[in-house]
Amino acid sequence: MTSPEGYDKYAFEPFAVTVDLAVLTLRAGTLQVLLVERGEEPYAGRWALPGGFVLPDESAEEAAWRELAEETGVTDASGLHLEQLRTYSEPGRDPRMRVVTVAFAALLPDPPVPHGGGDAAQAQWLRFDAVGPLAFDHDRILADAHERVGAKLEYTCLATAFCPPEFTLGELQQVYETVWGTPLDRPNFRRKVLATPGFVEQVPGAARLTGGRGKPAALYRAGGATALHPPLLRPTTEGRPR
Amino acid sequence: MTSPEGYDKYAFEPFAVTVDLAVLTLRAGTLQVLLVERGEEPYAGRWALPGGFVLPDESAEEAAWRELAEETGVTDASGLHLEQLRTYSEPGRDPRMRVVTVAFAALLPDPPVPHGGGDAAQAQWLRFDAVGPLAFDHDRILADAHERVGAKLEYTCLATAFCPPEFTLGELQQVYETVWGTPLDRPNFRRKVLATPGFVEQVPGAARLTGGRGKPAALYRAGGATALHPPLLRPTTEGRPR
DNA sequence: CGCATTTATAGTCGGCATGACTATTAGTCA
DNA sequence: TGACTAATAGTCATGCCGACTATAAATGCG
Structure with a gap:
């Protein structure tokens, strides 16, 4: 029996509430x-x-945010992206007790040191496509996070959250290709990104030379825009699911 | 102090967990x-x-689902849409105690009777644009639900969830116009919907005559598709926010 | 009965975004 | 110096989409 108003202290079951983080990066x-x-x-x-x-x-x-800082060792939150995914509350998801978890997806640019404090349980970076079965329902959470991030790349400027403060368009394209698992046409990607006002802005007179072969690429910063209109859709493998 | 593994019975605070429903319909x-x-x-x-x-x-x-049935009186869940929105957990959101709520958005076709059982607290339909300040943080939840539904109309076939089993394209268009608050061009809307395979399928030889003036419209059913590719974007009021 | 009104449906036209592709530039490495 | 590599520039055709005009099929009023 639930009472829509006027809570009775004994009318409800207390739950443990946790957060779980799907922290993604490109390495x-x-x-x-x-x-x-x-x-x-x-x-x-x-x-x-x-x-x-x-x-x-x-x-x-x-x-x-606290857990993210603890596990990764990052000190400043600037440039990080953290967003709520959804809440998982199936009664049997933790065999010990009733635990409701609010899942988050976090995106980091590059590897910000594999770990933080002197904790016993070391956090480690593992390849997304090589993770075996995870504990609890974490496979599902991770899959949902991946799906969410992939979808948001289409219609938001989220991709820059995977990049360092200054990046090349090639690196930005790699974000899309890696998350989506699809190669993209370079000139077309470039045209689309530059045609979207506020997506990226060029760093004047800077070029990345880092040991690379080929013509040095211009450097860009994230612009002020957050949304992409029109969206940058994934290559249509026919009527896509979801 | 949180323990990443091995729960201590006294290491956490028990929370009350509730669900809140933003149930929307077109009347x-x-x-x-x-x-x-x-x-x-x-x-x-x-x-x-x-x-x-x-x-x-x-x-x-x-x-x-239970609350939805209790409040609306609907018996069969078919055709209804219910999806998790997000979880609201600010410590002060309920002054009495610590309550974490998982919010849902539900869409109903038409009015399925304003109410259900013989409960004291009658649930009532109110115009979305005329709701005053709601209790707790429910204004925020309702706004988030509206934003979510509006966004999902763009790239999913969700609009049919507001419609009865058989509907005209004019009614479907009204869903978009009402949720977005924007008029749409009728021929273009029609062309787009019919060009999307699996969005709607025509009911053979049926037409709606219901007291309306004008040429009777053909009836359609929801098709099997769930996604819209390419999406049906809202009229671009310039670089749209969020 | 006829005509204005209303709504559904059909079709046209131009612009723009996009996919596929070619060409040029600017570096590194052998 | 010359292959190789990667960035950048540009071309071209297709297709979607916004704006718009035209026709069809019903109602209701005079």
């Missing part, structure tokens, strides 16, 4: 996820998404 | 919301989104 041209190895049952020895309890005086968002 | 050409009037403090006399506690043995989704 060496591959999509990678930050994972921790579980030391105890259940799922001992399995990889799991980093996460933890929401404390009494913080929101889920605050808990997520 | 008389306007967007309407299902609301309940609060009888007790806090926010006594104010309108609030229907909702309730998540029970010990159910997921948030199951709780949302």
